[in-house]
Amino acid sequence: MTDVSRSSASPGASPLFLREDEIRRGVELLYFGYTRLTNSIDQELAKQGLGRAHHRALYFIARQPDLTVGELLKLLAITKQSLGRVLKELQDRDFIETLPGQVDRRQKLLRLTATGKELEAELFRQLRGKLSSAYVSAGQESVSGFWHVLEGLVPESDQKMVFDLRKDKI
Amino acid sequence: MTDVSRSSASPGASPLFLREDEIRRGVELLYFGYTRLTNSIDQELAKQGLGRAHHRALYFIARQPDLTVGELLKLLAITKQSLGRVLKELQDRDFIETLPGQVDRRQKLLRLTATGKELEAELFRQLRGKLSSAYVSAGQESVSGFWHVLEGLVPESDQKMVFDLRKDKI
């Protein structure tokens, strides 16, 4: 079996010394892990007539209430036309509501309605089920390794934006 | 700051004890990590007039030469109509070639042409650049944690298929 310790590369070694198989293993696990995690909520979304694009918006609005449209655009890295359609549908179905910015009235602040919170919570329960069982079976040591590697995949230009999600506004 | 060691959950503890924030951190890092890794090859693919669907097929054929269409369908988890279009385009552009199965002549074995190998290698170089720098900055200990967590996300029914990719036929 593939054994990490077999690689004698020191932490500071050149990336060129990493064996191809270790990279392919990462690519594949990332692909399967990501797709299987996202697949796990498709059925629930379909019940509501929503797609994954709606969930991504819902998720980030839940995570950072009173997020502006511009901030959400940066997180999702899609065009405003694409996001516009998604937000309109979420609003029409009463999952989100908006209010003008307090400090800058051009901005539109996004938040979940009670219905939206319920839906997001249900979807989150399913993600938590999958991910927490992976965390538990791997152990806490592995979880922090998992985080460290993924943090290294986020380009520096995006890191502030991503890490700021954790500084909750509460 | 979020600190892993703050959670006192033992490895066998119930998932219910995992804090919400730890799960959200995983969801977000997986989302950003995966999308940023895949984004990194879009430009190269666009040069060839190909999309990500083509890359996924190319990748798995490179990984397991003489893969059958049926095996590729299981890996990609899409319909044969969708895959058919992608394979046809790859063949028209001379990136892949096929030959009938030796043991079962109904099967079509897929492999890369020389051109296809070059393209896949170039795309892989870019993935390796991103992922190996993440591996190096996180350290080998973290890398195996990264693998363990992701392995836990792959449903049992898919694990054999996924892990068998590493047993090269060669």
Add this chain to the structure above:
DNA sequence: CAAGATACGTCAACATGACTGACGTATCTC
């Protein structure tokens, strides 16, 4: 050996979620 299962291909219609480009309005900043 005939019957049915399997591997693959293909036609047609459609859904989702992205994209580009152009243009409009309200609001903020200088």
Add this chain to the structure above:
DNA sequence: GAGATACGTCAGTCATGTTGACGTATCTTG
């Protein structure tokens, strides 16, 4: 008051997935 910014929107297109139906070659089995 002029220009930049935040957001919205119309119109057309593309990539990639879907369902359903049907065809053909080949393998397996009673």
